[in-house]
Amino acid sequence: MNSRVGYIAFNTFREAVRDRVLYNLIAFALLLSGAAILVGEISIDIERLVVVNLGLTAVSLFGVVIAIFIGIGLVSKEIDKRTLYTVLSRPVRRWEFVVGKFLGLTGTLVVNTFLMAIGVFLALLYVAHKFEKMDVWVLVALYFIVLQFLIVCALALFFSSFSTPLMSAVFTFALFVIGSLAEDLRGFARITQGVGGWIATAIAYLVPNYSALNVISQVAHGDAVPGRLILYNSVYALLYSAMAISGAVLIFQRRNLK
Amino acid sequence: MSARRRANLVAIAVLLFSMTGAMATLYAIDHLRRGSVAQEALYVRSSRVLRRMSLGYTGLLADIYWTRAVQYFGERHHSGSGDFRLLAPLLEVTTELDPRLLPAYQFGANFLAPKPPSGAGLPGAALALMKYGIEHNPDQWRLYYNLGFLYYTELKDYGKAADAFAQGAKLPATNPFMPILAARMAQHAGEFDTARMLWFTTYQSTKDELIRHNAVDHLLALQVDEDVTRLEQVVEKYRDRTGRLPASMGDLERAGFIHGTPADPKGHPYKLTADGRIEVQDPQNIYFITKGLAPGVAPPQPRPAAQPDSK
Numbered sequence: 001m002n003s004r005v006g007y008i009a010f011n012t013f014r015e016a017v018r019d020r021v022l023y024n025l026i027a028f029a030l031l032l033s034g035a036a037i038l039v040g041e042i043s044i045d046i047e048r049l050v051v052v053n054l055g056l057t058a059v060s061l062f063g064v065v066i067a068i069f070i071g072i073g074l075v076s077k078e079i080d081k082r083t084l085y086t087v088l089s090r091p092v093r094r095w096e097f098v099v100g101k102f103l104g105l106t107g108t109l110v111v112n113t114f115l116m117a118i119g120v121f122l123a124l125l126y127v128a129h130k131f132e133k134m135d136v137w138v139l140v141a142l143y144f145i146v147l148q149f150l151i152v153c154a155l156a157l158f159f160s161s162f163s164t165p166l167m168s169a170v171f172t173f174a175l176f177v178i179g180s181l182a183e184d185l186r187g188f189a190r191i192t193q194g195v196g197g198w199i200a201t202a203i204a205y206l207v208p209n210y211s212a213l214n215v216i217s218q219v220a221h222g223d224a225v226p227g228r229l230i231l232y233n234s235v236y237a238l239l240y241s242a243m244a245i246s247g248a249v250l251i252f253q254r255r256n257l258k
Numbered sequence: 259m260s261a262r263r264r265a266n267l268v269a270i271a272v273l274l275f276s277m278t279g280a281m282a283t284l285y286a287i288d289h290l291r292r293g294s295v296a297q298e299a300l301y302v303r304s305s306r307v308l309r310r311m312s313l314g315y316t317g318l319l320a321d322i323y324w325t326r327a328v329q330y331f332g333e334r335h336h337s338g339s340g341d342f343r344l345l346a347p348l349l350e351v352t353t354e355l356d357p358r359l360l361p362a363y364q365f366g367a368n369f370l371a372p373k374p375p376s377g378a379g380l381p382g383a384a385l386a387l388m389k390y391g392i393e394h395n396p397d398q399w400r401l402y403y404n405l406g407f408l409y410y411t412e413l414k415d416y417g418k419a420a421d422a423f424a425q426g427a428k429l430p431a432t433n434p435f436m437p438i439l440a441a442r443m444a445q446h447a448g449e450f451d452t453a454r455m456l457w458f459t460t461y462q463s464t465k466d467e468l469i470r471h472n473a474v475d476h477l478l479a480l481q482v483d484e485d486v487t488r489l490e491q492v493v494e495k496y497r498d499r500t501g502r503l504p505a506s507m508g509d510l511e512r513a514g515f516i517h518g519t520p521a522d523p524k525g526h527p528y529k530l531t532a533d534g535r536i537e538v539q540d541p542q543n544i545y546f547i548t549k550g551l552a553p554g555v556a557p558p559q560p561r562p563a564a565q566p567d568s569k
Binding site: 216220 | 356468
């Protein structure tokens with residue numbers, strides 16, 4: 001990796017840690033340990049399901065919130081503090097700045113997810129007293145969640161490259177909601193005729209498909225995730241985030257920072 | 259005292275006062291609106307709407323609805339209320355959100371089917387729930403077992419119970435008792451033996467302590483029902499032979515009908531009443547018995563009845 005991109009990524013990670021982003025782990029730990037202990041008392045026979053469903057949902061939602069709220073400020077904060085001018089006055093290209101910021105934020109989320117994953121597996125061990133073969137699929141679901149973060153981070157960065165932080169947050173969150181309902185949108189496009197059908201199909205394929213990346217319910221029941229889905233989702237997430245980052249770079253290159 | 263310190267103390271006092279006050283007020287509100295919480299929890303009855311609102315995190319929402327159903331049933335059952343009108347919708351939403359949540363079918367049907375106070379007295383809803391479960395989990399023998407159990411215990415439809423057990427017996431992963439149960443249902447033979455086999459299957463197919471206890475309670479109750487039936491037949495035989503009712507168990511023993519004083523599974527000797535009935539000494543100690551009770555005494559119901567879990 002380009003060393004300048006690496007430095008920017010590392011500094012973005014360091015800044016996020018300094019901003020106490022990882023404090024969310026405390027809330028996560030409390031939530032999960034509370035659920036693991038309490039659910040056996042208030043429900044029947046779903047201890048493992050709750051740990052997987054709640055654990056992975058929390059990993060996903062905490063991560064998405066972090067991705068949105070840090071992602072939207074990555075560029076604007078640097079402009080407000082005028083640190084961007086210092087960075088760009090050095091031999092750093094604008095695309096390197098954008099890519100570095102993206103990698104730094106996704107790196108933060110990967111570390112965060114890794115720590116949360118440890119929590120999920122500890123809670124699983126607590127309720128089931130042992131690991132089972134099917135727990136491997138929980139790792140796949142976590143991997144898909146990381147792919148989801150790649151897209152959210154890329155989109156947050158894309159919107160923040162031309163919009164205010166508030167509007168960027170609104171756009172990114174709206175796309176998260178729409179993308180989570182992508183299956184419905186595709187179904188709607190299928191039954192719509194004429195121009196409306198074309199437009200709906202175009203939108204359905206343009207918005208990020210987060211629903212394909214959500215296999216939480218499936219792995220909670222111990223169902224296997226097909227290898228082909230893992231491959232396609234990986235390719236899709238990489239391509240989609242590359243698309244959004246390219247857009248962010250294109251806009252940022254043309255942006256008048258004076 | 260400095261102004262800053264004074265401000266801090268006032269802030270702490272206000273914080274503690276408002277926190278306590280808020281909790282007390284909420285407590286009062288809860289009492290004021292008792293019974294309405296569950297209704298509100300079901301304000302969204304459409305699983306389609308919930309599915310969309312959950313943004314794909316349906317598994318967690320199904321777990322929440324299932325827990326709500328358990329709490330709702332437990333609360334109503336405990337309070338002795340016969341009003342279970344939200345139970346079926348709660349279970350419907352749960353299983354539509356996650357059609358593979360097996361405990362919701364297995365326990366849910368058992369909450370719905372029995373007559374109050376043991377259950378909601380809605381065998382039709384229980385049947386619909388089980389059929390929905392089988393439709394979405396056709397490879398789960400336990401669901402066929404639960405369906406057969408339902409037909410046998412609540413609906414007394416032995417033909418359909420036999421069909422359910424037979425279908426479950428055909429699955430690649432099944433329980434060895436399933437074909438035997440199917441055959442017994444088809445013959446409609448040996449009520450006690452069949453019931454015993456059902457509860458034994460329940461016992462050995464689960465690791466859940468609550469269900470195991472429940473199965474043991476039912477097995478003990480069956481033992482009592484069988485003992486009482488047999489002893490009352492013996493009393494009849496004695497009367498046929500002597501022309502009078504036996505005055506005590508000793509009379510039956512001297513006549514050679516029994517050996518020793520028969521006792522219930524908890525070790526208490528059975529009582530012979532003046533009118534020739536057999537009664538258990540401590541009916542509050544043996545749950546689910548249908549025989550051996552003094553007239554007007556209802557058997558105690560310890561906790562919601564249960565069937566095999568998904569383990």
